[in-house]
Amino acid sequence: MSRTAGSQAPTGWGLPIAFASLLIEWQRHSGRSGLPWQLTREPYRVWLSEVMLQQTQVSTVLSYYPRFLARFPDVRTLAAASPDDVMALWSGLGYYSRARNLHRCAQVVVNEHGGAFPTTAAQLETLPGIGASTAAAIAAFCHGERISILDGNVRRVLSRLLAFEGDLAQAGPQRELWRLAQALLPVAPERDDMTAYTQGLMDLGATVCLRSKPLCGRCPVRAECRAHAANETQRFPVKTRRLQRRFENWWLLLVRHVGGDGQVRFWLARRPDSGIWAGLYCPPVFADDKALQAAVHSTLGGALHALAPVAHSLTHRELRLHPLLLDVPSVATEDGLPPGQWVSVQALADHGLPAPVRQMLSGLDQPGSTA
């Protein structure tokens, strides 16, 4: 192991032993504080924040978190809710399987754990939607368990600190880095130490150890950082996998009805239980223009009005959405339409809609509007 043979900062085990105490002290005077989910140790609130924050930036979650809590203030309320209600509050946050698992998890906690979350990371990880990192975060924040998270921040911070050469696109090196993360934990920490340490890992990654142009001058552990010593911070973390997007065209049939009282309604269908936007409400989707027209009764087809295409990119897909607007004179028209249901403009807020669909429909919510 050449990594332990160098003269820079390694201890007997090749790890910077001052790391944990430096990080804890730094977090307490320079870390983030006052975020809504930092004001509590209540497992329900911590759990909700951790799930919302999976692959999602703090700035995005800030608006969703209080709204969700106001509607579902505790785990029993959430467990008793309908899947549609949960999805409506998650609408726009993305990764909707999180919402489904969140709901299932609440039901498991209520039905199998008497309404109280398990207290150890090992038990938490058995619950739906709670993986190793989220389980560790909840256990560390709420109960001071001596266990490490491993999110994107930690991968970046630790891979630089240790000049970790393993390819984090692969499972083996990931596990190895997690073992190292465990080895770096404070020795015999108090509960509050684990809170500060765990928060400190994330704060350091989010505010100092930035992806490009890290602010090493402000880093509390730069003296122990091997990447910094070698002037190679930009080389870590090592990750080879490149995400590739597939291009796809989707044709959306936007059927609109304006009632005699001016009430505007759209014809929406629930997406299948798997795949993109699973469980959300969406206008009927077709693979091409012809398939869309074939699904509309011939007496209605002439009224189709093509709107401007919308580009929408997902992690693995580059969608080009082609909306076609069909104004129908009567709700009785549904016989000539693909499966779906009428949803009034007012009721859209109570439905889980994909972000681009909500955007699209919001421009059509006035009688006659086409933008």
Added chain:
DNA sequence: GAGACGTGGAT
């Protein structure tokens, strides 16, 4: 184990 799964922000 590799790919599926959203959205918005940063570069």
Added chain:
DNA sequence: TATCCAAGTCT
């Protein structure tokens, strides 16, 4: 514009 990525998990 293209690419990466952000408090990952599930299959």
